[in-house]
Amino acid sequence: MTRVALIDDHESVRLGLQGACARADDQQVAFSGSTVTSYLDWRTFSSSPPADVVVLDLTLGDGTTVTENVSRLVRDGSSVIIHSVADRPAAVREALAAGAAGVVSKSSRIDDVICAIHTVSRGEQLNNVEWASAVEGDRDFADAQLSARERDVLRLYAAGLPLKVVAERLGVAYSTAKENITRIRVKYVDVGRPAPTKVDLLRRAMEDGIVSPTGLEAETVTTGGDGER
Template sequence: MTRIALIDDHESVRLGLEAACARSDGKQVVFSGSSVIEYLRWRRTGGGAPADVVVLDLTLGDGTTVSENVTRLVSDGSSVIIHSVADRPAAVREALTSGAAGVVSKASPIDDVIGAIRAVARGELLNNVEWASAIDGDRDFADAQLSARERDVLRLYAAGLPLKAVADRLGIAYSTAKENITRVRVKYVEVGRPAPTKVDLMRRALEDGILAEAGTNSAEAARER
């Protein structure tokens, strides 16, 4: 029996999915609610083992982000399917980067959703060709349009070097290196990919292939710390 949790702030969507799961053999909806916080509270207060598959709305009305929600659910032991409309490619990519197994459009037939649940329960990732195309077409998300200098500073800083060492390596003033990192953070915020911490900057650099340019930077950083 596949244990399923449905998290969507539209009750009508949840009711439709519940009915479809009830008609499908081997599926049990163990939770239906409007937020991940509500689901995790249910888990802590006797809900039992984590759901095998969580069907999660891309955008909930409680102010949480999709990356927060997916990370919490995956860390709790569930596989996550994003159930969404197709007009938020940036948020979709954020969900997939955070560990979601795939995406199913809310415009898809209900049998497709059930099929996706079945596949993910077997440990498979979903084939999201249409979503990949949408993401590739979202140039603002894909490219924060960093300058060459900003990429150089980010590459070294995200690889682990202290900012002073980055400045020394590039032959620039510490204040210039700091100003570049500030501009990088602003640019990522502007395209909906905030990076307030050094770890977040590392994630953005990995996503954008900037760290791939680094080669042996991690070992160099370890020596220079």
Template sequence: MTRVAFVDDHESVRLGVEAACARTGNTEVIFSGSTVTAYLDWRRGSNADPADVVVLDLTLGDGTTVSENVSRLVAEGSAVIIYSVADRPAAVREALVAGAAGVISKSSPIEDVVGAIATVARGEVFNTVEWASAIAGDRAFADAQLSTREREVLKLYAAGLPLKIVADRLGIAFSTAKENITRIRVKYVEVGRPAPTKVDLLRRALEDGLLSEFPAGADGARRQP
């Protein structure tokens, strides 16, 4: 059962997505409200575990920034999906840098929103046209100044190859490949885009144009970014 919280200052929007989630039978809506502060206060007051996924509006009426809201939710242990009209690429970039798992437009079919929640809850990379357009051409966002070798290692590793196979493909020692991954992670931290997991590294590779499409999933299908 996926535990979901909705933070949006438009009640009608929240009610629609809540109803769709309820119909799945495997999603429990544990909170619905208009601010992140209200959610955190509720959680502490009820001593509840954090939501697996928080669906968050890009702009709330309480004056908070999207970076602040995403950072607070991620620090609590939740994955965050930005649910917005997605007409503000700069704000979407801020959300992604702060740790949001992805963004989906409020014009998307409701089943796509439910599917996005399930994808993020499984710990998988979630990408959309809105996500891609928010980072396109933004070198300040994309530039971690990786070396040629580091880019080669990241491209193969993020595409799903085990690190030993990556080393073999590039004709380098396993220890060298491992050192490259460590340096890559350090460089991403230095530019405010941490990548502690392999899924995070996949996101960074997509953001930086090292991969043109998602690696095949368990079903063998490929998904375009």
């Protein structure tokens, strides 16, 4: 059962999503409210575990920022889907950079939102029109100035291959491939898009068009021979 939290300052939106989740056999709405703070307060007082997926409105009425809201939820242990009218690409990019797993437009069918919850609950990234339009052509967001070698290493490593196999495929020493991964992480930090885990590196590679869901070398990101996720 996927535990879902709905955070939107429009009650009608929350009620619609809550009804749709109730119709799904494997989704349970654990919380419905208008702010991230109210959700985290509820978590504290109820001693409930974090929701598996939080469906979050891009802009709330309490004066909080997109980065603040997404970062707090990700740090708390939830995956975040932005549910928005998607007419503010800069804000959507900000949410993705803060760690959101993807975005679904409020103009989408309710079944699309439910499918997005399914996708994210499996640890996968959303790759839809809203997501693509938010990052396409934005050099400040997309360009970490990776070299050709670093892009090759990231493409294979983020797609699920152990670092040892990446080195073998590229004909370089393991230590060289490892050094490339270190430099890649430093470069992403430098542009405000940290990637401390292998899943984060996959997200960055997808954002930059280095890998795509249809072109992954492995079907899922798994623990490789280097012991990293």
